[in-house]
Amino acid sequence: MNRFLWAELALIAGALIPYRHRMTEPSPGQRASTESISDYGIARIFWIAVALAGASAAYAVSGARDLVYDGSFYLLDIASHGAFQLFEPGRISVQLLQQGFAVIGARLGIYDLWTLGRLFSLGASGWPIVLTALCWFVLPRAEKSWIVGPLLNLVLAIPVTSFIGIGEGVIASCLLWLAFLLTWFRMDRSWGALAAIVAAIACAFSHESAMLCLVLIAALAASQVRNAKGFARAAAIVAAVVTAAGALYLLRWILIPRSAIERSDFLVSLLGGFLGTPRAPNLSALASLAAAAAILLSQNRRLRAAAAGLCLAVLALLLLLLIAMPGDTIAPIRFFAARGLPVALTTLIALAFLLMKRRGLCPAQFANLPLLAVLLGLCVFQPLAQAIMTENWNAYVRDLRAVVSTRHGIVTHADAMHELDAQGTPFRRELLESWSVEPLSIVLAPHGRVTAVVEPAPMARWTPYRLNDPAALPQAPGLDWSGFASVQR
Numbered sequence: 001m002n003r004f005l006w007a008e009l010a011l012i013a014g015a016l017i018p019y020r021h022r023m024t025e026p027s028p029g030q031r032a033s034t035e036s037i038s039d040y041g042i043a044r045i046f047w048i049a050v051a052l053a054g055a056s057a058a059y060a061v062s063g064a065r066d067l068v069y070d071g072s073f074y075l076l077d078i079a080s081h082g083a084f085q086l087f088e089p090g091r092i093s094v095q096l097l098q099q100g101f102a103v104i105g106a107r108l109g110i111y112d113l114w115t116l117g118r119l120f121s122l123g124a125s126g127w128p129i130v131l132t133a134l135c136w137f138v139l140p141r142a143e144k145s146w147i148v149g150p151l152l153n154l155v156l157a158i159p160v161t162s163f164i165g166i167g168e169g170v171i172a173s174c175l176l177w178l179a180f181l182l183t184w185f186r187m188d189r190s191w192g193a194l195a196a197i198v199a200a201i202a203c204a205f206s207h208e209s210a211m212l213c214l215v216l217i218a219a220l221a222a223s224q225v226r227n228a229k230g231f232a233r234a235a236a237i238v239a240a241v242v243t244a245a246g247a248l249y250l251l252r253w254i255l256i257p258r259s260a261i262e263r264s265d266f267l268v269s270l271l272g273g274f275l276g277t278p279r280a281p282n283l284s285a286l287a288s289l290a291a292a293a294a295i296l297l298s299q300n301r302r303l304r305a306a307a308a309g310l311c312l313a314v315l316a317l318l319l320l321l322l323i324a325m326p327g328d329t330i331a332p333i334r335f336f337a338a339r340g341l342p343v344a345l346t347t348l349i350a351l352a353f354l355l356m357k358r359r360g361l362c363p364a365q366f367a368n369l370p371l372l373a374v375l376l377g378l379c380v381f382q383p384l385a386q387a388i389m390t391e392n393w394n395a396y397v398r399d400l401r402a403v404v405s406t407r408h409g410i411v412t413h414a415d416a417m418h419e420l421d422a423q424g425t426p427f428r429r430e431l432l433e434s435w436s437v438e439p440l441s442i443v444l445a446p447h448g449r450v451t452a453v454v455e456p457a458p459m460a461r462w463t464p465y466r467l468n469d470p471a472a473l474p475q476a477p478g479l480d481w482s483g484f485a486s487v488q489r
Contacts, residue, residue, distance in 0.1 A: 041367050043136075043144060046151045049379040050133050053154055056383035056390075057125040063394045064117035066124035068332065068431070071165030072439040073464050075102060075120050079113060079476035082106045090253035093175070093202040094168040098123045111478030113443045124165065128158055131174035138181045138192075145364035146185075149349050150177045155375065156292060157345040159382040160274060160285040161338035163330075163389055172207035173342035179203045180213070180350050183221050183239055187228065193235030196221075200239050204246020208257075209340050211250040213347040218243035220354065274338030280426050282334035283318045284385055290314040291378045298371035308370035315381045322385055326392045327425030396420070396428060400437075400454070401444040407452040409484070410467050411441075416454045433457040439464055439474075448478040 060066070067075060077085045084099050086092050102120040110116055135150040158170050179199035186192025200217065203210055221240035228236050275285050294311035298304040322329050356362065399420050403411060413432070421428040431437060434456060441454040442465075453467055466472040473481055 041372050042148050042151070042363065045372060045375050045379060046136065046147050048376065049151055049155050050129060052379055052383040053132075053158075054129045056386040057129055059387055060125045060390045061118055061121045063390050063397065064114060064121045065163070065390050065393050066121035066165045067117045067440060067443060068163065068165040068393065069336070069434065069436045071120060071124070072117070072436060072443050074099065074166060075113065075117055075443060076439050076474040076476060078102050078120070079106055079111070079116055079478060080474050088168065090205065090208045090250055091168040091172070092205040094171045094206050097127045097171055098166065098168075111448070111476070113445075113448065113476065113478050116478075117443060124167070124171075125162075127171050128154070128174050131171070131178055135177050135181055138178065138186060138195075140185055143185055143362075145362050145367070146181070146353065148363040149181075149346075149353060150174070151375070152349060153177060153342055153346055155378045155382055156288045157342040159386060160282060160288055160341055161335050162284075162386065163332055163335040164339060167335075167339055168207050169209060169339050169342045172203070172210050173346040175199060175203050175206050176210055176213045176217075176343065176346050176350070179243075180217055180220070180346075183217050183224075187221070187224055187236055187239070188232050190231060190235075193232060193239070196239050197235065197242060200242045200246065204242060204249055207343055208250045208253045209343040210347075211247045211254065213343065213350060214243045214247040214250065216347065216350055216354070218247065274334055274341060280331035280334060281329060282331060282338065283322055283329055284382060285334070285338060287315055287318050287378065287381050287385070291374050294374045295371055298368055298374065299366060304368060304370040308373050311374050312377045315377050319381055319384060322388050326388055327423065327427045330389055330392060330427040332427070332430050392427060396431060397440075397444065400441060401446070403454065404441045404444050404450075404452045405446045409452060411452050411454040413455055413457045433460070435460045435463045438467075442474065442479070445479065448476075449480045449483055451483040453484065 074085050078099055079102075082103070084096060084103055086095050088095065099120065101123045102116050105116050105119045110119075132150045132154050136144070136147055139146055153173050157173065161167050162170060179196060179202070182192055182196035182199055187196060200214075203214055203217070218240050221236050221243060224236040225233055225240070274282055275289070290311045294307040297307035300307075403416065403419055416432055416437070417429070421432055432454075437454050437456050441452070442450060445451070453465075455467065456463055465474065470481065475481075
């Protein structure tokens with residue numbers, strides 16, 4: 001953890017070296033120079049955000065943090081079959097990206113489940129960083145300030161739901177930004193048009209909640225048909241058709257979902273459940289909410305400085321709470337409740353961008369020092385918060401590994417709670433009560449030799465494996481059940 005913090009502080013210090021050039025003031029009646037704003041404001045903060053989020057993701061990958069909840073179950077199926085596990089028909093493209101590295105590893109003969117878990121985590125945590133960074137290179141030089149859209153997604157929405165392992169909405173939102181910006185700015189180039197179509201196809205199989213944003217992209221592509229010629233015109237038509245068809249396909253999975261139970265609380269959670277309660281908060285969501293309020297108030301000259309100062313004070317307070325009481329302030333279930341936020345925020349911001357463009361506005365015109373200070377504060381807070389969460393995940397994994405290494409047979413939920421959560425913290429209680437503790441304890445078997453498996457709480461609505469039925473246990477090449485089976489007899 002100390003090494004990570006030092007590396008992150010070094011990145012921050014390097015990014016905050018005083019500017020070598022002075023920002024130029026726009027002439028009366030002209031839009032602010034996009035180049036100057038990008039070079040010294042939004043652009044610098046964007047790359048700070050990408051660098052720090054990348055460092056945070058690397059730390060999460062080292063601890064295979066995306067094995068939390070559904071992640072360990074997916075991994076065991078991947079290892080058992082050496083193939084993709086595409087459980088959600090509306091999210092195929094995202095699941096291919098999430099599972100791709102682990103599937104390649106399994107097919108190359110990597111049997112160690114912890115190594116495969118890190119590869120799985122590389123897909124889940126790595127692609128959002130890569131796709132967000134690609135958005136910068138999509139934008140023309142004169143339009144770089146629109147990168148604030150992917151930036152807001154990276155620092156406002158993604159951290160609020162990143163601690164759930166299988167969070168398809170995170171990668172889906174990044175794909176939507178890529179498709180949106182390609183369709184908006186690059187349809188006049190052959191490479192851009194082809195890339196926009198490919199991105200649109202990926203978005204059509206990304207996530208059900210992407211439907212409205214696909215409708216928006218379809219309308220954007222259709223609006224370019226009249227003024228385009230030749231290849232660009234044909235590409236715009238294809239992009240419009242693909243995104244419209246994709247929206248209809250995703251609508252089908254909204255109207256007739258694969259699992260009605262899984263989506264029963266989706267809207268309730270999206271409308272505020274992700275914020276949590278005083279006993280089980282989502283500090284990342286509270287930080288994003290404070291920053292969003294300060295960003296809106298930054299357009300008021302009288303309030304901008306006070307709002308920015310208050311926001312930064314709130315971020316500092318939340319970080320101190322997280323450092324002082326991580327077990328009491330990290331509530332994984334709240335991150336699951338926020339799973340629809342990245343796509344929802346992406347859709348709203350994309351719509352706002354189109355309305356701004358129609359009025360001749362761009363994000364650079366709204367940039368000011370208090371706003372940039374708030375964004376910078378959030379860029380620092382969110383990766384540090386994620387690092388603290390990863391550190392607590394690592395401690396939980398270490399203790400759970402010790403239990404399955406020293407016990408034999410089925411470890412009851414009561415015994416697991418006694419050994420692993422003696423202090424009664426919400427963080428560990430939620431993880432131990434979930435059904436996911438069962439597959440995770442299998443993944444953590446020392447050298448693949450399973451001698452003990454932890455069972456979830458009796459109240460768990462579903463468990464993936466029947467531990468008393470050897471035929472129902474996962475049969476990955478790296479697992480040896482002989483020790484566990486002998487105990488069951």
